[in-house]
């Protein structure tokens with residue numbers, strides 16, 4: 001099962017919390033156990049799984065990435081967004097989260113962010129949910145039919 005989520009990012013560099021949207025999708029698919037894979041098909045955006053309880057963590061991550069690849073740095077890439085390509089490479093473009101008991105098995109403080117490094121713009125997250133274990137067959141057959149088997 002593959003779905004695309006569209007995210008309109010609200011700044012040049014931002015971590016957009018997409019956790020509720022991913023949770024809603026997993027709930028709607030009614031999968032008991034599986035894997036939820038997220039991928040952004042972009043060269044200047046990424047996916048981060050990290051704390052979403054204290055918003056200062058997202059700010060610290062962006063500040064530290066800016067120190068590593070400053071927007072005003074000297075780069076060869078003529079488009080002028082080399083800093084965004086470097087930051088996107090550092091955070092990566094995908095994440096895989098287990099689905100357990102019908103829910104994303106995120107830690108208590110974890111959230112899923114689309115990391116924007118060259119916004120604002122519309123981004124796409126490709127979400128693939130793979131079922132690794134179904135409910136036992138007998139549980140999926142209604143009682144009245146089970147008796148006839």
Ligand code: ZN
Pocket residue numbers: 077079080081082085
């Ligand atoms: Zn570029």
